[in-house]
Every structure is written in C-alpha cells, then in structure tokens.
Amino acid sequence: MATLQGTRTAADHDAVIAEIEQAEGYIASICFKTGPPAAVGVELEFTVHERGDPAAPLDTARLCQALGDHAPPTLRADSPALPLRDGGAVTLEPGGQVEISSRPYASLIELHAGVGAEIEQLTALLAGAGLILGDTGADPHREPRRLLSTPRYDAMAAAFDRRGESGKIMMCSTAGLQVCLDPGPEDELAERWAAVHALGPPLMALFANSAHFAGEDTGWASARQRAWRGIDPSRTRAVGTGGRPAADWAGYALDAKVLCIRRPGGAWDAPSGVTFADWIGGALDPRPTFADLDYHLSTLFPPVRPRGYLEIRYLDTQPGRGWFAPAALLHALLDDPGTVSRVLDLCAPAAGRWVEAARDGMADPVLARAARAVRELALARLDLPPHLIEDVLEGSTRNG
Numbered sequence: 001m002a003t004l005q006g007t008r009t010a011a012d013h014d015a016v017i018a019e020i021e022q023a024e025g026y027i028a029s030i031c032f033k034t035g036p037p038a039a040v041g042v043e044l045e046f047t048v049h050e051r052g053d054p055a056a057p058l059d060t061a062r063l064c065q066a067l068g069d070h071a072p073p074t075l076r077a078d079s080p081a082l083p084l085r086d087g088g089a090v091t092l093e094p095g096g097q098v099e100i101s102s103r104p105y106a107s108l109i110e111l112h113a114g115v116g117a118e119i120e121q122l123t124a125l126l127a128g129a130g131l132i133l134g135d136t137g138a139d140p141h142r143e144p145r146r147l148l149s150t151p152r153y154d155a156m157a158a159a160f161d162r163r164g165e166s167g168k169i170m171m172c173s174t175a176g177l178q179v180c181l182d183p184g185p186e187d188e189l190a191e192r193w194a195a196v197h198a199l200g201p202p203l204m205a206l207f208a209n210s211a212h213f214a215g216e217d218t219g220w221a222s223a224r225q226r227a228w229r230g231i232d233p234s235r236t237r238a239v240g241t242g243g244r245p246a247a248d249w250a251g252y253a254l255d256a257k258v259l260c261i262r263r264p265g266g267a268w269d270a271p272s273g274v275t276f277a278d279w280i281g282g283a284l285d286p287r288p289t290f291a292d293l294d295y296h297l298s299t300l301f302p303p304v305r306p307r308g309y310l311e312i313r314y315l316d317t318q319p320g321r322g323w324f325a326p327a328a329l330l331h332a333l334l335d336d337p338g339t340v341s342r343v344l345d346l347c348a349p350a351a352g353r354w355v356e357a358a359r360d361g362m363a364d365p366v367l368a369r370a371a372r373a374v375r376e377l378a379l380a381r382l383d384l385p386p387h388l389i390e391d392v393l394e395g396s397t398r399n400g
Contacts, residue, residue, distance in 0.1 A: 048133060
C-alpha cells in the first residue's frame, strides 16, 4: 500500500545522520501524510497448503510454478513480478506464506470488488498446482520451516532466535490481515491515532481465529499474536498515544534495536542490543545514513505502524470473504470526529488489554462488550449494498 504515502521531500538518503534531532525531524516528516481521509487498502497474508494434505511440507518449486510471472523475485530471481488483475502485488513471507498487497481504493465498494477478484485469481493460480490458501492466522498443521533465504530474513532469524522460538513461528507460520487507512486531517490526527490503538484489543479479540498451531491447541485465541509477543518488544510493542503521534513514533523508532545492517555481498547481522539512537551516537561504524533509517523503519512491527498512512497490523487473517469485515469496520469507525470520539469512549474499559485479547479473545467479558459495541456503531455508519452488509455481519460474528 506504499502508494498511499505520496512523495517524500526528505534529505538526501545517502547523507550521514550526524545528530539525533536530524533523525527525529526526518521521521516526523514522513510518518503521517495528513489530509481528508480518502483511501483504503488491505494486505492479506495466507499460509499455503497441499490441497489433499494440508500438513505436508510446502514445495517451493510447485509454488513457483503456480504463481508463474506473478512470483516475487525472492522466489524466482528472473520473475517480472506482474501484479494481479487489479494492481495488487504478490509477495512471500519466509515460510512461503503468500501475500496480496492491494492498491489504494477510493471506497469500500471498490475495495471489495477489486480485492475479491484478486483473491479469486490467486486461488485459481494455486489450484492449478494442487495448492490451497489457509484461512487462519497461524498454520494449524505444520511446524515452522523457513523456505526463503535472503540477507534480511537471515539477519531477522539470527536476531529473533536469541529470544527463543517465537521469531521463527512468526516468520514462517503466521498470517495477518493488515488494513491501511489515511491518517486524516492534521487537527484530527492525535485522536484518530489514539482511536485506532484503542480499537486494537477489542478487534483483535473479535477476529482472533488461530488457537491451533502445528497440530495443537495453544490455549490462546490467537497463536499468531502469542508469537508476536515473544519477539523483541522494542519493535513490536504498541507506540505511545500521548497526543504527539509523530514525536512518539520518532522516539519509538530510535529506541528500537537495530535488526540488520545492509552490506553488499555480506551478512546483514547486527550486534545485539544496539538501538538506532546508539548507532547515530557512534556505537557502530560507519554511522547510519537516511537510507539506513528508512530501512530500519521497515523492520519495526508495532500493532499500528505509520507509513504515511496507518498500517493496522493486529488482526489474524480471515477465511473466505471474511477479510472485508474488519476493513469495513475500521473504515467506518474512523470516518469522522464524532465517531472517533465515541470509539474512544466505548473502548476505554478495554484499554491496554492486548494480552487478554490475544489469549482469551471474546471469552474476556470486557473485550466482548467493547467489541460488540464498536461493531454496532460501525454497522450503523456503513452505507453499503445489502450483500456487502451481509459480508460484514457474517465476518464479524463468527466469534460472538
């Protein structure tokens, strides 16, 4: 969804960052492209399985055959990486999970039609090679196995392995649904930023569907979120919502540990425990450039990540047409200042219940009340044809 972000006007990316203040100003200048909210998009990840034996190891040759000229270069180096029929890009996660990154759409109706057609296209491509898409946020059948090796993924694996198995599970066995929305006008940004975080625990609970992982019931409503919680919290915890979104994000980014350092022809591993602020201060040589800072930002994975637009990352992927429900709810709930204010009121009792949402889902009564309340608020706001309202209802009531 990078096309939502617009054109950057920041410093020469090859220039060295000499002071923390330069980095803070740069991050603040690119993280939110404010203006009237107009666009909506999604990024949909899916595990991929053998049609007749979903527990069988995924074969990369068959996956490459299935995707053909839509395969990303990480799978097939000479691929033209053609977009899907409505402009969506196809990428792969390290365990072979396939992802559709949609283009921005001007309305929910257009989003539903365009992304729905691309899911059908991808499903047909995979079917030709006897493969199917998974429909939960974690692989319920297989242990994690990394299929793609790139300098970035190798460095990520090395860093995450220091903390245990969670990083490997996240990289190779999870699938998320990301909703991408414009930040809105500058004078409304702080409240919208607070609201999209306040919605996190209730909507995470409402759409959690990955209790099973690798043949076992994990005891968590979202094994995907359990894995994310086991990764370096300096890059996965929620960003602050203290009323200064750009400054909060800049501080978060500079305090996060460096995950990888790009080197031509060599390993990208980074020393353990060095933050980007440390790097600017001389902890690593040479000092970072603005291009290094750009890359560092791409290695941060909070529940909501500002990329010019708001990338909402806290949802499990959904089965079938279920992806549309969370996209529609979020779009409606952030539609205008009055609704945003009501969202903050309804979600206040569930504030900070990220762990409970991942572990207990809708079995937590506080989260369940908040989730049902914001769902009703969104449904009252949605102006969609009856068949799309039905999709929203069906997709948002599976868990209660």
